[in-house]
Amino acid sequence: MRRDPKPIPLLDLTLQFRSLESELRAALDEVLSTQHFIMGPVVAEFEDDLAAYCRVSHAFGVSSGTDALLAALMALEVGPGDEVITTPYTFFATAGSIARLGAVPVFVDIRPDTFNLDPALASRAITKRTKGLLPVHLFGQMADMEPLLDIAQEHGFWVVEDAAQAIGAELEGRRAGSLGRVGCFSFFPSKNLGCFGDGGAVTTTDGDLAERLDILRNHGARPKYHHQIVGGNFRLDAVQAAVLRVKLPHLDSWTEARRANAARYRRLFVEAGLAMSSDRSNTSPSPADAPVVLPYERPGRRHIYNQFVIRARKRDALITYLRENNIGCEVYYPLPLHLQPCFAYLGYREGDFPVAEAAAQETLAIPIYPELTEKQQERVVEVIAGFYRG
Ligand SMILES: *Cc1c(COP(=O)(O)O)cnc(C)c1O
Numbered sequence: 294m295r296r297d298p299k300p301i302p303l304l305d306l307t308l309q310f311r312s313l314e315s316e317l318r319a320a321l322d323e324v325l326s327t328q329h330f331i332m333g334p335v336v337a338e339f340e341d342d343l344a345a346y347c348r349v350s351h352a353f354g355v356s357s358g359t360d361a362l363l364a365a366l367m368a369l370e371v372g373p374g375d376e377v378i379t380t381p382y383t384f385f386a387t388a389g390s391i392a393r394l395g396a397v398p399v400f401v402d403i404r405p406d407t408f409n410l411d412p413a414l415a416s417r418a419i420t421k422r423t424k425g426l427l428p429v430h431l432f433g434q435m436a437d438m439e440p441l442l443d444i445a446q447e448h449g450f451w452v453v454e455d456a457a458q459a460i461g462a463e464l465e466g467r468r469a470g471s472l473g474r475v476g477c478f479s480f481f482p483s484k485n486l487g488c489f490g491d492g493g494a495v496t497t498t499d500g501d502l503a504e505r506l507d508i509l510r511n512h513g514a515r516p517k518y519h520h521q522i523v524g525g526n527f528r529l530d531a532v533q534a535a536v537l538r539v540k541l542p543h544l545d546s547w548t549e550a551r552r553a554n555a556a557r558y559r560r561l562f563v564e565a566g567l568a569m570s571s572d573r574s575n576t577s578p579s580p581a582d583a584p585v586v587l588p589y590e591r592p593g594r595r596h597i598y599n600q601f602v603i604r605a606r607k608r609d610a611l612i613t614y615l616r617e618n619n620i621g622c623e624v625y626y627p628l629p630l631h632l633q634p635c636f637a638y639l640g641y642r643e644g645d646f647p648v649a650e651a652a653a654q655e656t657l658a659i660p661i662y663p664e665l666t667e668k669q670q671e672r673v674v675e676v677i678a679g680f681y682r683g
Contacts, residue, residue, distance in 0.1 A: 358479025
């Protein structure tokens with residue numbers, strides 16, 4: 294009897310943990326022995342390492358990627374009635390953080406090739422109430438920062454980068470989080486740099502803003518019990534900082550492994566006749582000759598592949614088939630934000646953002662984690678080929 298091959302999960306964190314287990318345990322032990330859990334030297338050291346990595350002058354650890362976004366918008370004094378232009382095709386927190394401050398998320402559609410905010414549409418959405426732009430570097434590839442920064446400069450407002458999925462991503466050699474007024478990062482376990490729970494960071498090159506971010510994450514207090522502004526408890530734990538300090542030096546080798554896996558998938562998909570080698574015009578899975586569209590990597594960018602997202606013909610049936618064959622996959626994201634029940638009050642309708650809506654119907658993330666083997670990738674592609682053979 295044939296034994297089922299071992300399942301291939303979308304992400305397997307145990308392999309990375311085992312490769313660093315003794316170092317991680319030692320770092321945790323050190324925090325435990327000091328019993329210093331809130332802020333302190335480990336957090337400060339990690340912030341220095343992170344600032345150097347992101348090539349910015351200031352980085353501050355915060356409690357999550359969501360709180361990074363919230364703190365950034367609070368530091369920029371976003372409030373009721375203000376409008377912030379963003380993408381409907383992202384994780385909820387991007388727009389949720391705008392709405393939580395009483396401001397209005399103004400959605401504009403995405404580019405069909407990269408799934409990132411379309412800058413031409415962004416400039417058309419500007420009103421007197423626009424305070425800034427909040428692009429997302431989706432799946433690990435940087436958004437079109439040059440035109441977005443130009444628009445912002447022309448109108449005198451800011452750009453905040455949601456870089457939660459894009460630590461180490463580059464645009465013409467410049468790193469994610471170093472181009473906008475603030476960069477927001479997440480260390481949620483499934484991000485490329487993940488901690489042992491929730492964590493995040495904000496980056497900036499603006500000294501005054503850095504000061505505000507630094508005190509905002511600690512109830513706006515400076516000195517202690519003297520509150521300059523109304524902030525929150527947005528601190529990063531020393532335990533998480535200790536984990537992140539151990540992991541950060543390995544991030545680039547993990548990213549290179551993800552990129553190598555992406556290159557291998559490209560070869561395998563094309564060889565199997567499932568996809569054409571990717572080019573910009575190739576943004577729909579409908580042509581009969583190629584059921585899969587590969588992720589498009591724009592020139593001049595370092596894509597860090599937090600997710601390897603394909604467009605697939607008969608996507609939902611393919612998901613069922615992959616699950617039957619024990620291959621992990623996930624839809625990021627099945628319902629664009631303009632159609633979420635909580636944003637009904639914004640008045641958007643189905644059909645408002647056709648590119649985002651099509652992406653929600655057609656896209657699928659398949660395993661890309663650094664430790665994924667060539668054999669496993671071959672099996673993923675074989676199973677997908679088997680599905681389309683019928
Ligand atoms: C993960 C993520 C966030 C939120 O990060 P958390 O650490 O989970 O709060 C925000 N934006 C995007 C695009 C994300 O992928």
